[in-house]
Amino acid sequence: MTIPPRPDPDQVSAARAWRRMYAMAKPRLSRANAVVTVLALGLGFAIAAQLHTTRAQPLETLREDELVRVLDDVTQNNERLGTELRELERTRDALEGGASNSAAAIAAARERAETLGILAGTLPASGPGVRITISDPAGEIPASLILDAVQELRDAGAEAIQIGAVRVVAGTWFTDASDGISVSGTTVHAPYDIEAIGDPTTIATAMDIPGGVVASVRGKGGETTIASLDTVRITATVTPAAPRFATAQPSGK
Secondary structure (H helix, E strand, O other), X not given: OOOOOOOOHXXXXXXXXXXXXXXXXXXXXXXXXXXXXXXXXXXHHHHHHHHXXXXXXXXXXXXXXXXXXXXXXXXXXXXXXXXXXXXHHHHHHHHOOOOOHHHHHHHHHHHHHHHHHHHXXXXXXXXXXXXXXXXXXXXXXXXXXXXXXXXXXXXXXXXXXXXXXXXXOOOOOXXXXXXXXXXXXXXXXXXXXXXXXXOXXXXXXXXXXXXXXXXXXXXXXXXXXXXEEEEEXXXXXOOOOOOOOOOOOOOOO
């Protein structure tokens, strides 16, 4: 009978060491890790929003008082993002705190899901904001001007926007119609009512900058009224489109 050779002890130890290192290197999915990932994505969204807000503008054409106003807007946005960053850091610390991980993770996940639902337009929202009414007696205001208004609202930090009965989200599109404008396929007639949730003062200032929406509407023979409200209720929602190519994968696969 042939006795198989004994493996070299050094080789056995090396193999075990490699297996142990491989096991340690494998990612371990936990509820806390998942929520921390979501929080990181939320912070990334906030940073992207700030970069979008401070995109290049023709500052050399502005007067001194206009530059001061722009600086104030940027400062307010920085302060708001700083507050959000500190809140995310506190939530992260709570998730990494030990015994309370599970409860903190669930609470953070619910809060983040609600926030993302509002930003995506799948949930109604309420909060302080403005109601903007744009009249168009001459029928000269194009859809592109309403799109400009939406862009200025976003730049001013608006978190939820509704035009007429249509929720405005990232994929909303605008075209001219024979008797108004089309917002993602829904015809909206003048006067155009736009509701937005955000800081009323910041939004009103952004809309009335020289050469902005208010001036452009006036140049088309229309008028813009901006009402600051303690509570704006955004009731319209959108149904997210089903993915055409991506499919969900079970955790760990």
